[in-house]
Amino acid sequence: MLTSTTPKRSDKPAAGTYRLHGSPDSANLVVRLVLEEMETPYQYVPVDRLRSEQNSEAYLKLNPQGLIPVLEVPGQDAPLFETGAILLHLVETHGRLGPAVGSLExxxxxxxxxxxxxxxxxxxxxxxxxxxxxxxxxxxxxxxxxxxxxxxxxxxxxxxxxxxxxxxxxxxxxxxxxxxxxxxxxxxxxxxxxxxxxxxxxxxxxxxxxxxxxxxxxxxxxxxxxGIKGLPFSEPKPVTLPGTTA
Ligand SMILES: N[C@@H](CCC(=O)N[C@@H](CS)C(=O)NCC(=O)O)C(=O)O
Known part of the structure; x- marks a missing residue:
């Protein structure tokens, strides 16, 4: 559930609000799908890949690899990167979209x-x-x-x-x-x-x-x-917005 757009990167994360850094149709799509599925509020912070913003000094402080996505998580002592790690953290925190620790599955x-x-x-x-x-x-x-x-x-x-x-x-x-x-x-x-x-x-x-x-x-x-139009998975079309994966 998206709450607001384009906050400045220097803003402090609002208490209790995730901040997802991404660009259209990049790996942040996976995290966004999961946040939307969980109906969890988050702010989206666009990263301009055309201007190589993922390699800016400010972004490298969030992810020294210069890769998207990053999820800033209130209550954690560092921003999260690596899509798999972010998903695991969300599943454990919300108890949704994955089996609980200790379960058979x-x-x-x-x-x-x-x-x-x-x-x-x-x-x-x-x-x-x-x-x-x-x-x-x-x-x-x-x-x-x-x-x-x-x-x-x-x-x-x-x-x-x-x-x-x-x-x-x-x-x-x-x-x-x-x-x-x-x-x-x-x-x-x-x-x-x-x-x-x-x-x-x-x-x-x-x-x-x-x-x-x-x-x-x-x-x-x-x-x-x-910015993804039509059937995203069975008949995908590239996103034409500036700064996409292509
Ligand atoms: N292992 C990383 C891969 C993330 C990744 O490859 N991100 C791409 C976008 S889909 C990226 O940031 N590319 C920018 C670049 O290569 O400069 C993850 O799972 O988060």
Missing amino acids: RGRFLKWLFFISNTLHSELRISFKPYKYVAEGRAAEDLSDGLILRIARSFELLDREISASGGPYLMGQELTCLDHYAACCARWAQIYRNDGKWAPLGTPYLKRMIEELEVRPAVNRACSLE
Whole structure:
């Protein structure tokens, strides 16, 4: 639930209010989906990627990696970065969108959260910007193409897990933050640099899951705040606002 927009970065966080730093359709989308799903108030602080604001002195104090998102959390002694860590913190704080510590399903939830964050999301990022790792040109194209095969395999594993859990979600009947995170990865895998190289056609359980998510009011709210039009996960279109992931 968005409370206000464009506060200055130097403002102190209002008591009890999260501050989400992001840019349209960047990894902050995952955090925004979860905050909207939890109906938790937050302020959104835009980071202008066109002006490389994520590398400004002020932003590097929030995340020394110069990466989006950051969530400032009242009551914590430092801003949070890393999407997976932010999700885990929100789940634990609000007792929603993930099984409780000590529950039977907790380990299963954790392993898929770390899988999405460490493997799927990481490989997607590298496939988008291979030139950060190898020379631009043939080597970069080969790296990106190789990763797309691995990413397709990761989506197959998620598909199998949804099937094994009985669906419609990764953890079975309960919606968790895993579903929002996986759906965003499916979105990004279909657009941006890898356009046309992967589609959720061979993963019917995953496809059905992302279609279920698309009709949720929280998803509609989050996507419209990110400038995402149409069906965000099953028929994604790149955002055309300045400062997007592309
Ligand atoms: N491991 C990080 C990855 C975050 C990430 O890759 N953020 C991208 C936007 S989607 C970013 O900030 N890119 C800016 C840059 O590379 O300069 C996380 O999970 O939060």
